[in-house]
Amino acid sequence: MNRRKTPRSRAPKGRSRAALGPRKVGPENFKHMIRVTVNGVEREATVEPRLLLVHFIRDVLRLTGTHIGCDTSNCGACTLLLNGRAVKSCAIFAVQADGGEVLTIEGLAKDGKLNPIQEAFWDNHGLQCGFCTPGMIMTAYDFLRKNSNPSEFEIRRAISGNLCRCTGYQNIVKAVAAAAESMRSAKVTVTARRR
Amino acid sequence: MLLLSAFLGDETVLVCQGFMWIFDQSNSMIPRQFQYVAPSSLKDAVSLLREHGEDAKILAGGQSLIPLMKLRLMSARYLVDINHIPKLSYIKEEKDIIKIGALTRHAEIGASKLMKSKLPIMLDAASVVADPIVRNVGTIGGALAHADPSGDWGAIVLALGAELVAVGPKGERRIKAGEFFVDTFTTRLGPTEILTEIRIPSPRKKSGGAYLKLERKVGDFAIVGVAAQIALGDGGICVEAGIGLAGAGPKPIKATLAEKALIGKKMSDESIKKAAKISAENTDPPSDIRSSSEYRKAMVEVFTRRTLQAALDRMAQR
Ligand SMILES: Cc1cc2nc3c(=O)[nH]c(=O)nc-3n(C[C@H](O)[C@H](O)[C@H](O)COP(=O)(O)OP(=O)(O)OC[C@H]3O[C@@H](n4cnc5c(N)ncnc54)[C@H](O)[C@@H]3O)c2cc1C
Ligand code: FES
Ligand code: FES
Numbered sequence: 001m002n003r004r005k006t007p008r009s010r011a012p013k014g015r016s017r018a019a020l021g022p023r024k025v026g027p028e029n030f031k032h033m034i035r036v037t038v039n040g041v042e043r044e045a046t047v048e049p050r051l052l053l054v055h056f057i058r059d060v061l062r063l064t065g066t067h068i069g070c071d072t073s074n075c076g077a078c079t080l081l082l083n084g085r086a087v088k089s090c091a092i093f094a095v096q097a098d099g100g101e102v103l104t105i106e107g108l109a110k111d112g113k114l115n116p117i118q119e120a121f122w123d124n125h126g127l128q129c130g131f132c133t134p135g136m137i138m139t140a141y142d143f144l145r146k147n148s149n150p151s152e153f154e155i156r157r158a159i160s161g162n163l164c165r166c167t168g169y170q171n172i173v174k175a176v177a178a179a180a181e182s183m184r185s186a187k188v189t190v191t192a193r194r195r
Numbered sequence: 196m197l198l199l200s201a202f203l204g205d206e207t208v209l210v211c212q213g214f215m216w217i218f219d220q221s222n223s224m225i226p227r228q229f230q231y232v233a234p235s236s237l238k239d240a241v242s243l244l245r246e247h248g249e250d251a252k253i254l255a256g257g258q259s260l261i262p263l264m265k266l267r268l269m270s271a272r273y274l275v276d277i278n279h280i281p282k283l284s285y286i287k288e289e290k291d292i293i294k295i296g297a298l299t300r301h302a303e304i305g306a307s308k309l310m311k312s313k314l315p316i317m318l319d320a321a322s323v324v325a326d327p328i329v330r331n332v333g334t335i336g337g338a339l340a341h342a343d344p345s346g347d348w349g350a351i352v353l354a355l356g357a358e359l360v361a362v363g364p365k366g367e368r369r370i371k372a373g374e375f376f377v378d379t380f381t382t383r384l385g386p387t388e389i390l391t392e393i394r395i396p397s398p399r400k401k402s403g404g405a406y407l408k409l410e411r412k413v414g415d416f417a418i419v420g421v422a423a424q425i426a427l428g429d430g431g432i433c434v435e436a437g438i439g440l441a442g443a444g445p446k447p448i449k450a451t452l453a454e455k456a457l458i459g460k461k462m463s464d465e466s467i468k469k470a471a472k473i474s475a476e477n478t479d480p481p482s483d484i485r486s487s488s489e490y491r492k493a494m495v496e497v498f499t500r501r502t503l504q505a506a507l508d509r510m511a512q513r
Contacts, residue, residue, distance in 0.1 A: 049231035160413035161326025
C-alpha cells in the first residue's frame with residue numbers, strides 16, 4: 001500500500017463530513033465583478049471566486065463549444081487560450097481571467113470562413129465524435145504559432161495533453177500537419193502580394 | 196478513479212470513492228466557497244497569509260491546487276493569488292548563481308536559452324512535467340511547495356544542490372533543497388511563507404547532468420525519475436555528484452550514499468553500476484496504482500545507471 005499522506009489542509013480524521021461543509025463566510029466580498037474579452041467582445045459578469053473559467057464560458061456566456069471531459073485537468077477537452085496561452089479552463093477560476101483575453105473555438109472562424117486548422121480537421125477527417133476537437137484545435141492553434149513547420153514527432157508531443165477516444169490520433173496529426181502547411185503557404189502568398 | 200490517482204495515492208482514492216457519490220449527485224466538481232484575494236506585492240501577500248493563518252492558501256499555477264479543491268480534498272477560506280505580484284517570474288544568472296523565480300512556468304524553463312546552455316537537465320525535466328498545456332500554467336515554485344513525492348522538480352533541486360528562498364513575516368530565509376522536503380506533501384515552508392526563488396550554483400566547466408523519467412504515459416507522474424549532475428576534475432575523477440530520486444519514497448530523495456560512492460573515483464562503467472546499485476538499495480519505494488515497490492526499486496537502479504551515463508555523455512558533448 002502506498003502510505004502517502006494527504007495534503008495538510010485536508011480534514012482531520014474523525015470529523016464528520018457535515019462539519020466540513022461549506023463554511024459560512026460573509027456574503028460581502030464574496031463575489032467579484034470581472035471583465036474578460038472573449039473572442040474580441042468585452043464581457044462582464046459578477047461571479048463567485050469558485051466559478052471555474054470553463055463554467056463561466058459555457059454557462060454564463062453560453063459558449064458551449066468548449067467542452068468538459070474529465071473535469072480533473074487530464075483530458076484537454078476544455079482547452080482555450082487565455083492571454084495567448086493554451087490552458088485547461090477546468091483548472092482555472094474565472095476571477096483569474098479578469099482583465100484578460102480569452103479565445104475559444106467560436107472565435108476562430110472569421111467572416112463565415114473557417115480557420116485553416118478547422119478546415120484541415122474537416123479535410124483530413126481529424127474527428128469522429130468531435131468531443132475532443134475544440135480542445136485539440138485550440139492546442140494546435142497555440143502550438144502552430146510557436147512552431148510553423150513542425151515534425152510529426154513535435155505534433156504528437158504538442159497534442160499529448162489532449163485525449164481522443166475515437167480517432168487513434170492518426171488523422172488529428174495529419175490535420176495539424178496539413179494546417180501548418182496551408183498556413184505557411186498562405187503566409188507566403190500574403191507576403192508575395194504585399195510585394 | 197485512475198484519474199484521481201494521478202494526483203493521489205491509493206489511500207486517498209478510497210476516501211475519494213465516498214466523495215464520488217456526492218459528485219455523482221451533483222454532476223460536477225465545485226470547490227467549497229472561498230474568498231479570493233490577488234495582492235500586488237509580496238509584502239501584502241505575506242500579511243494576508245499572516246492575517247488568515249491556516250485558513251489561507253497560496254494560488255500559483257493552480258494545476259495541483261484547483262483539481263484538489265474541486266475534489267474537495269483541499270480547501271481554503273482565502274485564496275491568495277500570487278500571480279499579480281511582479282518580479283516573481285524570471286530566469287537569470289548572477290555571480291555564479293542561476294536564479295529562477297518561483298512563479299516561472301514549466302514551459303518558460305523549457306524554452307530558456309540560459310538553461311539550455313548551462314543546465315540542460317532543467318530542459319529534460321521541463322519537457323516531461325505534466326503535459327504541454329499544464330506546463331503553460333504550472334510553476335516550479337508551486338510544484339516544489341506541493342512536494343509530491345513523484346514530482347519531477349524535487350529530484351532536480353536535490354541533484355543540483357539548490358537553495359530555496361522563502362519570504363515570510365520575519366523576512367527572507369534560505370532553505371537547502373536537502374532539508375526542504377519533510378514528508379509527503381509537506382515541506383519546511385511555514386503557512387505564512389512564500390517560496391520566491393530557486394538558486395542553483397552555476398555548474399563548473401566540466402560538468403553534465405540529465406533527468407530521466409519512467410512514466411506510463413505522457414502527463415503522468417513518474418513511476419521513477421532520476422536526476423543526476425556530475426562534475427569531473429583532472430583525469431576523469433568525479434569531484435561533484437548530485438543524485439535526486441522521484442517516486443522512490445515518501446518524498447523526493449537525495450541519494451547521498453550513491454553520491455559519496457562516486458566522488459573521488461574515476462568515472463567508469465563500474466563506478467556507475469556500483470552507484471546505481473547503492474542508490475536502489477537505500478530506497479524503500481511505495482507500492483501504488485502505478486507500480487509495485489519491487490519494480491520501482493529495480494527501476495531506481497536502472498534509471499540511476501542510465502541517467503549517470505547520460506550526464507557523462509552530455510559532458511562529452513560540451
Ligand atoms: C494532468 C496533470 C499532470 C501532472 N503531471 C505532473 C508530473 O508529471 N510531474 C510533476 O512534477 N507535476 C505534475 N503535475 C503538477 C504540476 O507540475 C503543477 O504545476 C505543480 O505541481 C503545482 O504548481 P502550480 O504552480 O500549479 O501550484 P498550485 O497548484 O497553485 O499550488 C500547489 C501548492 O503549492 C502551494 N504554493 C504554490 N506556490 C507557492 C509558493 N510560491 N510558495 C509557497 N507555496 C506555494 C499552494 O498553496 C498549493 O498548496 C501535473 C498536473 C496535472 C494537472
Ligand atoms: S475537462 Fe478540463 S482537462 Fe478534461
Ligand atoms: S473525436 Fe471523439 S474524442 Fe476525439
